[in-house]
Amino acid sequence: xRVLFVVQRYGxxxxxxxxxxxxxxxxxxxxxGHEVEVxxxxxxxxxxxxxxxxxxxxxxxxxxxxxxxxxxxxDNHLFGPLHRRVDGTGSNSARGSAVVxxxxxxxxxxxxxxxxxxxxxxxxxxxxxxxxxxxxTPSTRGLPAVSGRVATVLQSLAHDEGLLRLPGLRRLxxxxxxxxxxxxxxxxxxxxxxxxxxPSVVFGAGVAAVPEGVDRRSGRGVAERFGVSAKxxxxxxxxxxxxxxxxxxxxxxxxxxxxxxxxxxMVFVGSEVxxxxxxxxxIVTGFVDERTRWELTAxxxxxxxxxxxxxxxxxxxxxxxxxxxxxxxxxSDVLAGQVDRAGGGLTYRDQAGFEAALDLLLSDRGLxxxxxxxxxxxxxxxxxxxxxxxxxxxxxxxxxxxAAGCRG
Numbered sequence: 001x002r003v004l005f006v007v008q009r010y011g012x013x014x015x016x017x018x019x020x021x022x023x024x025x026x027x028x029x030x031x032x033g034h035e036v037e038v039x040x041x042x043x044x045x046x047x048x049x050x051x052x053x054x055x056x057x058x059x060x061x062x063x064x065x066x067x068x069x070x071x072x073x074x075d076n077h078l079f080g081p082l083h084r085r086v087d088g089t090g091s092n093s094a095r096g097s098a099v100v101x102x103x104x105x106x107x108x109x110x111x112x113x114x115x116x117x118x119x120x121x122x123x124x125x126x127x128x129x130x131x132x133x134x135x136x137t138p139s140t141r142g143l144p145a146v147s148g149r150v151a152t153v154l155q156s157l158a159h160d161e162g163l164l165r166l167p168g169l170r171r172l173x174x175x176x177x178x179x180x181x182x183x184x185x186x187x188x189x190x191x192x193x194x195x196x197x198x199p200s201v202v203f204g205a206g207v208a209a210v211p212e213g214v215d216r217r218s219g220r221g222v223a224e225r226f227g228v229s230a231k232x233x234x235x236x237x238x239x240x241x242x243x244x245x246x247x248x249x250x251x252x253x254x255x256x257x258x259x260x261x262x263x264x265x266m267v268f269v270g271s272e273v274x275x276x277x278x279x280x281x282x283i284v285t286g287f288v289d290e291r292t293r294w295e296l297t298a299x300x301x302x303x304x305x306x307x308x309x310x311x312x313x314x315x316x317x318x319x320x321x322x323x324x325x326x327x328x329x330x331x332s333d334v335l336a337g338q339v340d341r342a343g344g345g346l347t348y349r350d351q352a353g354f355e356a357a358l359d360l361l362l363s364d365r366g367l368x369x370x371x372x373x374x375x376x377x378x379x380x381x382x383x384x385x386x387x388x389x390x391x392x393x394x395x396x397x398x399x400x401x402x403a404a405g406c407r408g
Contacts, residue, residue: 001395002035002125006142007132008110010040010065011053015239015271015287017314018157021205022132028206028388030062037064037126039118039138041110047273048073049110068112079107087162101168109137116145123150128395131176133157134164140172147175151402153394154198155180158190159309159334170194178398182312185333201397203390207317207382211294214322219299222292223267226285228299231263232362233283234327235300237293237315238307240272240284245306245329247276252306252354254279259355262362266304269296298322301368302361303345310334317382320344320375325368327357344375 007022014020022038030036044052055069086104115138123129123146131139134156143152154176158164173179173194181187181202190196223233234253240246246268253266257280268276271287285296297303303319305328313335316326326345328335330353339345346361348354361368 001392001399002127003029003037003395004123004126004129005036005038005132006119006129006138007038007040008136008138009043009046010038010067011044011060013044017238017312018133018155020314021155022130024206024384025130025388025391026063027061028384029391032388032392036062037066039066039068039115039142041112041138042067042069043110048076055113066118068114068118070109071111071113074107074109082107086166098167101166104166105137105140105168108135111137115142119145126150127399128153130155130180130395134169134172140169143172143175151178151398152176153178153180153398155182156186156190157182157311158186158193159311159332160189161309164189164193173198177402178394180394183334183337185337186311189333199397199401201390201394203387203394204382205312205314205317206384206387207314207321207379208384210298210321211291214291214294214298216298219295219297219322221299222295223299226267226296227283228265228267230265230281232301233265233267233299234302234304234358235267235269235297235319235324236304236306237269237297237318239270240268240276241274243309245308247274249304249306250276250279250282252351253282253304253358255351256355256358257281260359262359264301264362267296267300269293294318294322297324300324302327302358305329305335307335308332313338316345317379320372320379323369323372323376325361325371326375327354327361342375342378344371344378346371 005022005026009019026036026038042051042053042055043049049070050073051070053067055067057066082104128151129146130153131143132155133139173196176198179198179200181200182204184202187200187202238244265281268284303324303326305313305316308331310332319326326339328339328347330336330347330349336347346357348357
């Protein structure tokens, strides 16, 4: 099958969950014999979309990658206030304004030079075109440009945020042949918000196996090199950003340590987009390579996931691969749903709930082992061969539906 992925960034240097998932799909489908190409930007950093790669076509790991230049870097002095206006509520919200909507859609980026023209010239070469993400310009401009000309899949990666309520987004969800969601909660959110005609497919994301030789003992050794000295530590994976709940988690953990007699520390593993305030017992590793991330996960006692906005938590699934119990943000329906289906952790919704759950996990090794073991059994469904079978079936279904003129 000839497949094109359209995504805002692409490359081994990019750690974003959506972009990482697209790259895994592309490389692994190419390994299965499919002809896979990617259309993307020259950007490395989503905060400004500055060109870091050369425009043009390269061949990487069996995948043909086409990079288009970004017309202009994003001006965050303008974009920041605009983002707050459209993502806000009540009197602070301007998402109903057509002018503000248009400005936001133009500024969120990346604004790719020749995106629609490239698709016009090349879309006929593909059986299916897969668009990643509901918000960024490659999807909002690219999907309508090819709708009706080729089978399309929109991997919405939606979560319950203010931006999902922008009036202009309703039309985007009218275009795909098939919608792909990572969790039942994401699918329900999109159905409720947009009532799309296209059928939806839910099968999660592939999760790698724990690398050979990585276990709790080796993980503790790596953690000690980063300064961990406590008996136990929590690990939290992902970019350090208030939008991901990291700063709130650090504050909750600091208050927990002041009020409870546990020998425990917290390790944040990821790039500091916005630096954390200093707290005793909180360690930030910065960006690390994949094996080090697995080692730091395997050595932990608990995996914490504080995000309010998720469509699927890869870090949660990786923690379960290592047999860790999870402590997750209960205000996120997706995280609460993943934990409930797996039986692999506890949720919290406020400081008291966080402290009670963490105190219980640190005090009861048997409970940690039981929850972690249930999570490890659950994530077998995300083994890559199983997920790729589902991806291939979805692509075939999209191609069939488009050829047959099916809607819904």
